[in-house]
Amino acid sequence: xxxxxxxxxxxxxxxxxxxxxxxxxxxxxxxxxxxxxxxxxxxxxxxxxxxxxxxxxxxxxxxxxxxxxxxxxxxxxxxxxxxxxxxxxxxxxxxxxxxxxxxxxxxxxxxxxxxxxxxxxxxxxxxxxxxxxxxxxxxxxxxxxxxxxxxxxxxxxx
Amino acid sequence: xxxxxxxxxxxxxxxxxxxxxxxxxxxxxxxxxxxxxxxxxxxxxxxxxxxxxxxxxxxxxxxxxxxxxxxxxxxxxxxxxxxxxxxxxxxxxxxxxxxxxxxxxxxxxxxxxxxxxxxxxxxxxxxxxxxxxxxxxxxxxxxxxxxxxxxxxxxxxxxxxxxxxxxxxxxxxxxxxxxxxxxxxxxxxxxxxxxxxxxxxxxxxxxxxxxxxxxxxxxxxxxxxxxxxxxxxxxxxxxxxxxxxxxxxxxxxxxxxxxxxxxxxxxxxxxxxxxxxxxxxxxxxxxxxxxxxxxxxxxxxxxxxxxxxxxxxxxxxxxxxxxxxxxxxxxxxxxxxxxxxxxxxxxxxxxxxxxxxxxxxxxxxxxxxxxxxxxxxxxxxxxxxxxxxxxxxxxxxxxxxxxxxxxxxxxxxxxxxxxxxxxxxxxxxxxxxxxxxxxxxxxxxxxxxxxxxxxxxxxxxxxxxxxxxxxxxxxxxxxxxxxxxxxxxxxxxxxxxxxxxxxxxxxxxxxxxxxxxxxxxxxxxxxxxxxxxxxxxxxxxxxxxxxxxxxxxxxxxxxxxxxxxxxxxxxxxxxxxxxxxxxxxxxxxxxxxxxxxxxxxxxxxxxxxxxxxxxxxxxxxxxxxxxxxxxxxxxxxxxxxxxxxxxxxxxxxxxxxxxxxxxxxxxxxxxxxxxxxxxxxxxxxxxxxxxxxxxxxxxxxxxxxxxxxxxxxxxxxxxxxxxxxxxx
Numbered sequence: 001x002x003x004x005x006x007x008x009x010x011x012x013x014x015x016x017x018x019x020x021x022x023x024x025x026x027x028x029x030x031x032x033x034x035x036x037x038x039x040x041x042x043x044x045x046x047x048x049x050x051x052x053x054x055x056x057x058x059x060x061x062x063x064x065x066x067x068x069x070x071x072x073x074x075x076x077x078x079x080x081x082x083x084x085x086x087x088x089x090x091x092x093x094x095x096x097x098x099x100x101x102x103x104x105x106x107x108x109x110x111x112x113x114x115x116x117x118x119x120x121x122x123x124x125x126x127x128x129x130x131x132x133x134x135x136x137x138x139x140x141x142x143x144x145x146x147x148x149x150x151x152x153x154x155x156x157x158x
Numbered sequence: 159x160x161x162x163x164x165x166x167x168x169x170x171x172x173x174x175x176x177x178x179x180x181x182x183x184x185x186x187x188x189x190x191x192x193x194x195x196x197x198x199x200x201x202x203x204x205x206x207x208x209x210x211x212x213x214x215x216x217x218x219x220x221x222x223x224x225x226x227x228x229x230x231x232x233x234x235x236x237x238x239x240x241x242x243x244x245x246x247x248x249x250x251x252x253x254x255x256x257x258x259x260x261x262x263x264x265x266x267x268x269x270x271x272x273x274x275x276x277x278x279x280x281x282x283x284x285x286x287x288x289x290x291x292x293x294x295x296x297x298x299x300x301x302x303x304x305x306x307x308x309x310x311x312x313x314x315x316x317x318x319x320x321x322x323x324x325x326x327x328x329x330x331x332x333x334x335x336x337x338x339x340x341x342x343x344x345x346x347x348x349x350x351x352x353x354x355x356x357x358x359x360x361x362x363x364x365x366x367x368x369x370x371x372x373x374x375x376x377x378x379x380x381x382x383x384x385x386x387x388x389x390x391x392x393x394x395x396x397x398x399x400x401x402x403x404x405x406x407x408x409x410x411x412x413x414x415x416x417x418x419x420x421x422x423x424x425x426x427x428x429x430x431x432x433x434x435x436x437x438x439x440x441x442x443x444x445x446x447x448x449x450x451x452x453x454x455x456x457x458x459x460x461x462x463x464x465x466x467x468x469x470x471x472x473x474x475x476x477x478x479x480x481x482x483x484x485x486x487x488x489x490x491x492x493x494x495x496x497x498x499x500x501x502x503x504x505x506x507x508x509x510x511x512x513x514x515x516x517x518x519x520x521x522x523x524x525x526x527x528x529x530x531x532x533x534x535x536x537x538x539x540x541x542x543x544x545x546x547x548x549x550x551x552x553x554x555x556x557x558x559x560x561x562x563x564x565x566x567x568x569x570x571x572x573x574x575x576x577x578x579x580x581x582x583x584x585x586x587x588x589x590x591x592x593x594x595x596x597x598x599x600x601x602x603x604x605x606x607x608x609x610x611x612x613x614x615x616x617x618x619x620x621x622x623x624x625x626x627x628x629x630x631x632x633x634x635x636x637x638x639x640x641x642x643x644x645x646x647x648x649x650x651x652x653x654x655x656x657x658x659x660x661x662x663x664x665x666x667x668x669x670x671x672x673x674x675x676x677x678x679x680x681x682x683x684x685x686x687x688x689x690x691x692x693x694x695x696x697x698x699x700x701x702x703x704x705x706x707x708x709x710x711x712x713x714x715x716x717x718x719x720x721x722x723x724x725x726x727x728x729x730x731x732x733x734x735x736x737x738x739x740x741x742x743x744x745x746x747x748x749x750x751x752x753x754x755x756x757x758x759x760x761x762x763x764x765x766x767x768x769x770x771x772x773x774x775x776x777x778x779x780x781x782x783x784x785x786x787x788x789x790x791x792x793x794x795x796x797x798x799x800x801x802x803x804x805x806x807x808x809x810x811x812x813x814x815x816x817x818x819x820x821x822x823x824x825x826x827x828x829x830x831x832x833x834x835x836x837x838x839x840x841x842x843x844x845x846x847x848x849x850x851x852x853x854x855x856x857x858x859x860x861x862x863x864x865x866x867x868x869x870x871x872x873x874x875x876x877x878x879x880x881x882x883x884x885x886x
Contacts, residue, residue, distance in 0.1 A: 011247075013240060013246065013248050035234070077193050078238060078249070080236075095616040112292075134256030136235065
């Protein structure tokens with residue numbers, strides 16, 4: 001389906017709906033195809049849920065009209081919560097578990113990770129994904145941007 | 159799992175309950191409308207109303223009577239609770255992963271209240287962290303820290319208990335070793351002062367002293383040998399005990415425990431962590447008390463000979479200790495990094511070599527080689543740096559060790575020259591000082607070793623403390639006839655994401671049930687429930703009218719026959735593999751089982767016959783042959799209940815026929831559940847159930863379902879079309 005033919009509207013509950021000609025979908029879901037490599041490009045719009053039929057793939061969100069873009073971004077907000085750590089306040093380790101206290105782009109948070117196993121995975125040489133005991137995931141975009149003190153604290157896992 | 163969190167007084171005061179109202183559930187909301195973390199937000203559900211508190215203020219109040227279809231959704235990194243309020247879909251709360259399970263239960267609870275019933279929903283799942291102190295508590299109900307028990311101490315006590323006599327023996331040896339080490343310098347002093355420096359040294363006295371020294375030295379050697387021998391032996395025994403307990407616990411733990419973890423991790427616990435403990439026993443423990451004892455005595459002796467000198471020689475000690483500790487810490491970090499780089503390079507290498515076929519077919523040899531070279535170089539760089547560091551600093555540290563002795567020689571020498579001290583005393587003192595610094599050095603490696611052993615003990619204790627073991631041995635032992643009933647069974651590997659919902663099915667003895675459905679619909683999950691590998695979250699599964707959870711595990715499984723898709727044969731002979739079902743089966747029984755399974759003939763063709771060794775995954779046998787051995791295994795078990803997971807891969811016609819034939823012989827007269835793909839199997843079943851969308855959507859015989867023209871009909875015609883196209 002051509003990108004241009006779909007118009008989006010706010011559906012009940014603040015969810016996303018879409019219309020194409022006579023067809024109306026009361027609930028569609030926006031799915032990021034590259035949530036890490038390129039979060040705002042290639043958004044798949046699917047009917048009902050992430051397992052529903054795909055209607056269209058939006059190549060670039062910035063190419064849409066601002067109000068349309070806002071609606072889709074709102075749906076993405078409801079679907080994805082991926083905090084990015086920008087400051088490490090403290091890391092304490094005790095008996096195989098590490099207790100993090102960090103500042104993220106979504107606010108301050110504390111979490112616990114199990115030190116055994118691959119709960120810290122490298123998305124690239126400088127990009128880390130940390131998974132905690134509740135399966136929440138936290139991203140560190142660039143390790144080099146942390147202060148040397150913070151880097152040293154992380155060293156145990158690098 | 160806590161579904162009713164305690165609200166602070168401020169938050170509680172925001173809600174005024176009416177007369178008959180009571181709070182049922184209260185959960186934290188940790189993501190606000192702007193997608194940011196929030197702390198003072200809660201969802202409170204009473205029997206009549208839902209309250210949404212955001213940022214410490216009451217934001218919404220909804221009457222449950224106006225609500226329906228509460229649902230918890232699991233999205234990426236967050237979950238949503240929605241409810242249908244006066245016909246409008248509304249988002250009530252957003253939360254992080256840690257609360258997904260809670261909200262799934264509460265959603266169910268809200269639906270119960272909305273339908274007019276008043277039951278509470280409860281969850282038996284354990285918390286991942288202690289609500290009071292915030293520490294992680296894996297797999298146990300009580301937080302060890304808050305309940306006051308010091309896990310480490312109690313673990314050590316438990317492990318050491320059976321070996322107390324050995325520990326005492328080793329302690330005695332340690333004291334002996336200390337004594338012999340400390341007496342030697344005293345003899346030396348006597349030798350120097352009272353013999354060598356005399357006007358007329360007495361030869362006999364000299365020889366006596368030498369003899370004494372020799373005895374002491376020899377004694378030290380013997381005692382140390384004995385000490386090491388017994389410590390090593392004890393270490394091996396203790397680590398063996400631990401390995402056995404761990405393995406035992408892993409066998410008893412429910413399947414979900416093992417599936418939730420990486421196999422490598424569990425392997426490490428049993429192998430590596432126990433090794434750490436053994437090494438600690440061998441290297442450190444045997445010297446621990448000796449060193450401590452000698453150290454204390456050393457200090458006392460030094461103070462008693464010449465207090466001033468002793469204190470002077472102590473001065474460099476703190477600096478030396480600090481420097482050594484810092485050095486060790488740095489070395490540890492460096493070598494940890496080096497190990498990591500080595501790991502990276504090895505993993506990369508392993509990856510490429512296992513996938514060499516793919517690498518070559520895409521012509522990627524050069525880029526892969528370049529990638530490996532990069533990893534190698536990085537490893538080399540780090541290694542070189544570390545070795546240089548070690549080469550520079552280690553000798554410096556050894557030099558510093560001698561710092562104390564320089565001090566002693568200078569000040570002590572002065573004292574001797576002034577006549578305040580005898581030469582012999584100085585020599586004795588010097589020896590004691592050297593010992594002192596040596597032992598200080600030895601002790602600086604303790605912090606690292608202690609942390610390692612504490613971590614290992616904690617990780618081992620994690621597994622040993624896991625107490626959610628399904629009933630074993632206390633269950634009802636029954637001979638199974640084969641009647642199976644599912645009643646409203648619901649299950650999900652993650653409780654908030656059900657894979658099967660509200661399964662209702664009644665199967666008579668001897669009935670053959672075929673399970674069909676699109677991929678991922680839950681067929682294998684149904685089988686897992688039948689095999690008792692997982693327990694239903696909701697609803698009940700009964701065998702012969704008894705809840706499967708109350709049946710004795712061992713007895714149940716011995717009457718269950720299983721032939722799965724992926725035939726797993728253990729490393730062993732064909733005989734051993736077939737006998738896995740019943741180790742005490744006679745040769746006749748094994749051969750009869752193999753005949754029924756149409757396996758006897760090909761076994762005769764192998765060079766070793768029934769003694770042919772089949773490797774970890776049935777090495778050297780074809781797919782059909784392995785299947786038939788698995789069937790023979792099932793035949794030997796002579797089960798009352800059969801589970802079949804049909805292989806989708808097609809075999810050659812002859813093997814296909816043989817396997818089919820074997821299966822029909824196996825399933826004769828027994829209640830069978832088969833995940834079926836082949837038309838022949840499907841037609842053979844008494845009834846078929848079609849699973850789609852987490853539920854059973856169609857039930858009936860092959861003919862009935864074809865006539866009904868529902869999902870089964872569609873699946874079948876699609877399959878037939880594909881087959882026709884394939885056959886051209």
